[in-house]
Amino acid sequence: MLGNIRRVLRMVKPSKMMTSAAGQTEKRAHCTSIQLLHDCLVVNHEEQQMHVSYVWLRDHCCDSYNSVTHQRSLDTAAIDLAIRPQSASVEEDRLVITWPGGHVSSYSFKWLTENSYQEVKRKTVQPRILWNKDVYENANIASAKWDTFMKSDDELKTFLQNYLLYGIAFVDDVPATVEATEAVSQRVSLIRETTYGKMWCFTADLSRGDTAYTNMALDRHTDTSYFHEPCGIQVFHCLKHEGTGGRTLLVDGFYAAEKLRERSPENFELLTRVPIRHEYIEVSETHKNHISSVGPVLSVYPWNREVYQIRYNNYDRAAINTIPHELVQRWYAAHRQLTTELRRPENELWVKLTPGMVIFIDNWRVMHGREAFTGLRQLCGCYLTRDDVLSVARGFGLKA
Numbered sequence: 001m002l003g004n005i006r007r008v009l010r011m012v013k014p015s016k017m018m019t020s021a022a023g024q025t026e027k028r029a030h031c032t033s034i035q036l037l038h039d040c041l042v043v044n045h046e047e048q049q050m051h052v053s054y055v056w057l058r059d060h061c062c063d064s065y066n067s068v069t070h071q072r073s074l075d076t077a078a079i080d081l082a083i084r085p086q087s088a089s090v091e092e093d094r095l096v097i098t099w100p101g102g103h104v105s106s107y108s109f110k111w112l113t114e115n116s117y118q119e120v121k122r123k124t125v126q127p128r129i130l131w132n133k134d135v136y137e138n139a140n141i142a143s144a145k146w147d148t149f150m151k152s153d154d155e156l157k158t159f160l161q162n163y164l165l166y167g168i169a170f171v172d173d174v175p176a177t178v179e180a181t182e183a184v185s186q187r188v189s190l191i192r193e194t195t196y197g198k199m200w201c202f203t204a205d206l207s208r209g210d211t212a213y214t215n216m217a218l219d220r221h222t223d224t225s226y227f228h229e230p231c232g233i234q235v236f237h238c239l240k241h242e243g244t245g246g247r248t249l250l251v252d253g254f255y256a257a258e259k260l261r262e263r264s265p266e267n268f269e270l271l272t273r274v275p276i277r278h279e280y281i282e283v284s285e286t287h288k289n290h291i292s293s294v295g296p297v298l299s300v301y302p303w304n305r306e307v308y309q310i311r312y313n314n315y316d317r318a319a320i321n322t323i324p325h326e327l328v329q330r331w332y333a334a335h336r337q338l339t340t341e342l343r344r345p346e347n348e349l350w351v352k353l354t355p356g357m358v359i360f361i362d363n364w365r366v367m368h369g370r371e372a373f374t375g376l377r378q379l380c381g382c383y384l385t386r387d388d389v390l391s392v393a394r395g396f397g398l399k400a
């Protein structure tokens with residue numbers, strides 16, 4: 001029987017008749033072959049070779065999935081880890097496996113390819129357009145308009161596409177009230193309540209123990225870096241400003257991170273590997289907070305090294321005590337180099353937020369800051385939960 005399993009199966013798929021866009025008929029022969037090794041199946045399909053483990057194949061059989069609930073329904077722990085097919089064959093564009101006991105599974109080669117490690121490793125999870133000031137301004141992205149935005153799914157979809165690609169997006173002509181800001185935020189997704197409330201409205205009154213509640217300048221940063229899951233999206237609406245200054249600074253952190261990766265891969269890697277602590281400590285009569293978290297400055301997906309999150313907030317960083325002595329100096333140098341990229345004037349986009357203009361900022365990607373100001377300035381906004389925003393985008397067929 002083992003000999004049978006080790007047998008090499010080679011089958012040539014019948015050539016496919018394909019009609020090209022020009023209307024001509026072309027012949028394309030795909031050659032798919034499989035080989036049953038002792039511990040895995042080797043698939044050669046469309047010039048790609050994949051190694052597929054047997055337990056993985058059994059675990060991903062169609063009987064493992066409930067297509068009504070879209071959940072798995074097979075107890076993975078019930079699969080013999082040493083399972084081997086009784087036989088396997090190529091039938092048209094599918095792999096068909098008979099397991100000991102007679103259960104038959106079938107998988108399309110398309111699905112197997114899409115779910116192979118090497119294919120996923122090649123792909124970007126979240127397609128993006130990296131920007132500096134010129135790139136963003138030359139892209140000339142139109143803001144969504146309140147009226148259409150609140151009614152039209154196409155407008156919302158276009159807004160989300162811009163948001164996904166650039167990490168910022170605007171809605172204009174929004175009534176300058178907290179209620180309308182809440183409505184425009186909820187049109188996108190769910191508001192994330194934090195210690196600052198659900199919707200917040202703040203001014204330079206030090207009502208909370210944080211520099212945001214002053215009229216001082218704020219260097220570029222990400223918010224809530226002291227959460228293990230920093231808030232995904234930040235929404236700002238300037239309801240009123242009678243005074244000078246107070247412009248908002250925006251910097252694409254992914255652009256800076258990629259520059260760092262190009263110029264110094266070692267420094268980039270160090271910032272992905274070393275966890276540091278951030279904290280928010282507030283002790284007043286009305287508020288008591290001691291929030292603390294650890295995480296690296298740059299988070300990358302382990303399988304493709306794509307950056308998916310930046311934590312960068314020098315105000316909220318805690319004492320550095322999570323880095324061994326041998327690495328401290330190198331970590332500071334790496335952090336300095338990232339800061340240099342983030343501070344290049346050509347990477348800074350300055351905008352004056354005005355009543356009516358609501359900005360959505362990807363707080364895992366785009367840093368914000370503010371210029372010092374005079375006079376009464378009132379800003380309102382909220383945070384949104386990232387997973388729900390991405391879920392809405394996927395619902396529109398966007399890659400997120």
Ligand SMILES: C[N+](C)(C)CCCC[C@H](N)C(=O)O
Nearest residue numbers: 196200202210212222223224
């Ligand atoms: C936005 N809002 C004014 C409510 C909060 C500001 C939080 C500021 C904090 N240092 C941080 O960066 O997370």
Ligand SMILES: O=C(O)CCC(=O)C(=O)O
Nearest residue numbers: 212218223248369370379
């Ligand atoms: O006042 C501003 O423009 C932004 C302040 C800030 O960084 C924040 O509220 O998170």
Ligand SMILES: [Fe+2]
Nearest residue numbers: 212222223368
């Ligand atoms: Fe902030």
